[in-house]
Amino acid sequence: MGGSDMSGHRVIIIGAGPAGTRAAQTLVRAGLRPIVIDEGRRSGGQIYRRQPDNFTRPYSALYGTEAERARDVHATFDALIPHIDYRADTLVWNVADGHVWASCEGQTQAIPYDALIVCSGATDRLAPVPGWQAAGCYSLGGAQIALKAQGVAVGHRVLFLGTGPLLYLVASQYAKAGADVAAVLDTSALGLRLRAAGKLAAQPDLLWQGLRLTLDLKRRGIPVLTGIRPVEIHGHPHSGVAGITVARGGRTWRFDGDAVAMGWHLRPETQVADLARVPFAFDAATRQWLPVVDDDGRAGNAVYLAGDGARILGARCAEVTGELAAMAALADLGHVADADRRRALLAQKGDYVRFASGLAQAFPWPADMVAQVGDDTIVCRCESVTAATLRASVGAAHAQEANRAKAFSRVGMGRCQGRYCGNAAAEIIAAARAAPIESAGRLRGQAPVKPIPVALRRTDV
């Protein structure tokens, strides 16, 4: 039986990325044996995703400037395995009444906890673009995983669309690996980046890295357009993506390509926190509802959040907040806290928070573009529901917030459970009502947080 310390405290960590790894390390150092539940087959999470064992590329090729951090996070977790109860390939699909419901290979188990540290990470934040349902459109993070974990490009000529640091990072990684990058198309204007430079300077090497990536792309002769609006992703229902048209001012550009890697920065994966009854509050800077935690990651009811699953502060900061959350859990369980270490970690976190506010300013979510998306545009890729259907549910069915609109239009009800349409649906609902976006509310997390087989055998009773 894992998860307990000498006093019998059971601690569960969900996620084995940088936050989960540092949380586990902190608990093991304090003499605990936490349960670590990982949806992946191996630790690392998404950003430090590992390639299969029979692949041979070195860390420098996979993780670039973050190679040493990736190596350290992996080595730390590998060394922890004998000291933790590691459950790989296991999906947490519900949290209720002080138990985590986890399923693995057709079996499910309700595991009790005294403290729960949720390190659930992030997914790409997507905006609907006409034609984005075509085969060959991928999330930016997905395009990066294809290269990092499998050594493939998502197309033979790849277009990059969206905004945020990942846009430039993945495009540059593709170019370096020998992929044909057709264009990098950023919806944020360059001027915003200059105005945010002061805040971005909170992480000078990350700011410098960003500048270098852009220069590298331009040096390779790849068109980099900023401040554009996507007009349409061209394609065919059978053969998929054929190209894209974008506009700026009165001018349009068309680029050919058979894949679009798209994303507008990231959004936290908050379903598990929601089921654990963590309160949420509206965050005006990122225009979304986020879980409420204190500086250390406490969310109440013995639940702690760390990493990008709480706030998008990046992989480096996830190591900091993972340790902080574990320290908070330990303190609440009666262990003696290291006040100096805590102060140092909080100071580091403060710099990342400042940097993240710079990113939000430099690479904003294109709220107006989303609110004004054409009626024919598909908002829900899962079930091919258009903006017109969503707007009609607001008008005819008086669906004034996201959950009611979901019931009438099915936007958010498909197999991704609102992960890739939820942010956009809120903008469209709010605009249709001419109301502030916070009044559109947020899609409530539902169990199971991901589809699970109908026949799960319960093994804890």
Place this chain on the structure above:
Amino acid sequence: MTGRFRRLAETDRPAIRLTVDGAPIDALEGDTLMVAMLTAGDALRDSEFGAGAFEGHAGDGRRAGFCLMAACQDCWVWTAAGDRVRACSTMAQDGMAISTHQPEASWAAVT
């Protein structure tokens, strides 16, 4: 059929062979099902929604996955045993028989 995905590295791995809807495809050991299927072909399945938008098909077009991190569920395919799997997070195995259409009796088979 040309592949949607393009291999850029790690091509020196042992070959494996699986079938997709009965047709053989060649892949490499360590490929996910998605990479195996999309280096050999250009889609994973048909969309079930948006009826009428795509002549001759139930839904509005072919789909080839989206997020590659087991979040969007756009890459569902079925094994010979009738199990639904995510192609992005399932490793391809030599001899696997994959169906891109849901077996009709699958809902009854699991009870």
